[in-house]
Amino acid sequence: MAREISTVGVVGLGTMGAGIAEVLARSGLDVVAVELDDAGLERGLGHLRHSTERALTGGKLDEAGRAELLGRIRGGTSLSALSEVDLVIEAIPESLQAKAAVFAELDEVTRPDVVFASNTSALSITEIGVHTARPGKVVGMHFFNPAPVLELVEVVRTVVTEAEVVDDVVAFARRLGKAPVVMGDRAGFIANALLFGYLNHAVRMYEQRYATREDLDAAMRYGCGYPMGPLALLDLIGLDTAYEILDTMYHQSRNRLHSPAPLLKQMITAGQLGRKSGRGFYAYA
Numbered sequence: 704m705a706r707e708i709s710t711v712g713v714v715g716l717g718t719m720g721a722g723i724a725e726v727l728a729r730s731g732l733d734v735v736a737v738e739l740d741d742a743g744l745e746r747g748l749g750h751l752r753h754s755t756e757r758a759l760t761g762g763k764l765d766e767a768g769r770a771e772l773l774g775r776i777r778g779g780t781s782l783s784a785l786s787e788v789d790l791v792i793e794a795i796p797e798s799l800q801a802k803a804a805v806f807a808e809l810d811e812v813t814r815p816d817v818v819f820a821s822n823t824s825a826l827s828i829t830e831i832g833v834h835t836a837r838p839g840k841v842v843g844m845h846f847f848n849p850a851p852v853l854e855l856v857e858v859v860r861t862v863v864t865e866a867e868v869v870d871d872v873v874a875f876a877r878r879l880g881k882a883p884v885v886m887g888d889r890a891g892f893i894a895n896a897l898l899f900g901y902l903n904h905a906v907r908m909y910e911q912r913y914a915t916r917e918d919l920d921a922a923m924r925y926g927c928g929y930p931m932g933p934l935a936l937l938d939l940i941g942l943d944t945a946y947e948i949l950d951t952m953y954h955q956s957r958n959r960l961h962s963p964a965p966l967l968k969q970m971i972t973a974g975q976l977g978r979k980s981g982r983g984f985y986a987y988a
């Protein structure tokens with residue numbers, strides 16, 4: 704690989720950012736993780752503790768490995784902590800304005816050859832890229848939840864992304880033990896474009912009282928071999944995140960499949976966001 708990568712900056716330590724930091728540290732990379740404040744950092748470290756606990760229980764990691772992994776992740780609350788990193792992966796909430804502001808600041812503090820990767824699942828990489836001084840070095844690097852378990856990474860190139868940047872990011876994803884796929888910049892990329900029509904349809908079926916949530920989920924688990932049913936999966940993804948993804952795809956394609964089911968918005972307004980809020984289609988302890 705042309706590009707030497709040993710230290711990676713992760714911006715945002717929510718579910719995805721923490722999962723990505725874990726994947727990186729697990730592969731022997733040093734990670735500098737930046738959150739808005741100490742409370743955000745503490746929440747992120749909580750995700751890491753919880754996830755590595757599951758890896759421990761599942762026999763994927765031992766105590767020494769876990770301590771080593773966590774020891775490779777350094778936290779910070781200012782983007783200036785990323786001045787020495789070789790690659791940045793941004794995983795903050797889905798706001799173009801917020802992402803643009805992060806990358807504009809990173810333009811100032813990182814070396815000009817550093818690649819900027821966004822984990823966005825809904826926004827256009829092209830639009831994010833044009834807000835930087837290095838659009839040729841901006842790509843999508845879209846991980847799947849839970850990032851330490853799922854192997855797919857969608858590498859998204861824009862019309863101006865340099866070919867060698869794409870090659871380097873693909874090679875880097877392989878180094879992380881992931882299975883990269885490459886595609887152009889369209890809402891939903893590959894997996895979400897196919898998945899979310901199905902998830903939305905399941906919400907509509909539930910809304911129209913065709914079946915109970917348990918039976919809807921059981922049908923897909925036991926009939927199609929999916930690891931979890933659509934409503935349980937929406938709780939894992941987060942209903943707010945799912946809504947944003949559907950809404951963006953709907954606005955881009957006008958495909959009714961992606962017009963968010965009204966129940967989703969109602970549940971979000973009522974604070975039922977899924978696992979992260981303790982309640983979604985199901986209740987969580």
Ligand code: CAA
Pocket residue numbers: 725754755757758760761762763824846847848849851852853895930931936940944
């Ligand atoms: N590191 C390494 N391995 C880990 C781990 C970690 N931090 N945490 C868990 N694991 C391993 C476990 O050891 C276990 O391994 P084995 O199967 O070999 O025993 C495996 O991962 C599963 O873990 P659990 O037993 O704890 O949990 P589970 O069996 O109930 O599976 C699940 C949970 C992985 C979430 C599974 O149900 C699943 O894959 N569901 C589908 C998730 C999915 O579709 N995600 C995509 C969402 S869409 C998205 O993310 C894109 C977007 O933009 C929103």
